[in-house]
Amino acid sequence: MSTSVSSPPVRLLLCDDHAVVRAGLRALLSSAEGIEVVGEAGNGEEALAMAARLRPDVVLMDLQLDDRMDGVTATRRLTSGGAAGPRVLVLTMFDTDADVTRAIEAGATGYLLKAERPDELFTAIRDAASGRTALSAPVADRLMTRLRHPRPALSAREHEILEQLARGVGNREIARTLFISEATVKTHLRRIYDKLEVETRAGAVAVAKERRLLP
Structure with missing residues (x-):
């Protein structure tokens, strides 16, 4: 008689400088099967320290943090260890070309907008934990448009x-x-x-x- 072994939940660290947003995300994610929120960070420095201690699989990262360290810098430092570090999934309100490019160049596995539906967020977190790229549809459209029609760069x-x-x-x-x-x-x-x-x-x-x- 064979027994199925369920995979361990995705260990998730939240990083957002608004406590109300973090509380809302934690409450939302409590209903997601296979995802466990292991910590909350209010800024980039906290995220680095907590990631080193808690070893999350994925860090859900806001881009606009306090003046000490923005989300792009935190993402770059979290992913600098390569496969040994966590995946970083950006969750933000901003979808400008510059924000998307900076986050991806810093090592983010995915880029989501805060307008996403809950089930899309859950799927993106699981995809990120597996190393798969997760992009909001508007972000993917912008990237495709930029690839097809690249803008001349300023000197x-x-x-x-x-x-x-x-x-x-x-x-x-x-x-x-x-x-x-x-x-x-x-x-x-x-x-x-x-x-x-x-x-x-x-x-x-x-x-x-x-x-x-x-x-």
Whole structure:
């Protein structure tokens, strides 16, 4: 007579800087079969310390944490140990190209939006524990669109000028700060506008903030 052996539950660590969100997730996940919440962290530093102590299979990571360490940095440090570390599944409200790219480059196994249905979240956690990629449908669509139609990247100098624009600095002051001519500033501005598909300084700054191109 054969007996079936059930697999151990996925050990999950929550990381979100809002206690109410963590409480809601814990309550929600208590109904999920095969998932056990083993801890809650309120910031990136806590997540690193608790992951080292609790050895979770998956860390459910918010991107927007406190000023000490954001979710991308925490993800990078959690996954730096390779297979020995936990999988990181991002759960956030933000789906900009910059956020998705930074999280995946940092080593995240998946990227979910907080608008997901509970059963999709449960499935994504199990997939992440197994090493399978888990992406919200809107995020997957954005990635496919970006692969099909890649945007031209800003150069290092264009980033510097964009930062000056965000401070409200005029062309003459930008030229003096960066030790270039005003004509060169204007040339860079035209390229920035073309790459960001805008026509004004205010438009460039707005798009840069939306894409998280500014520090």
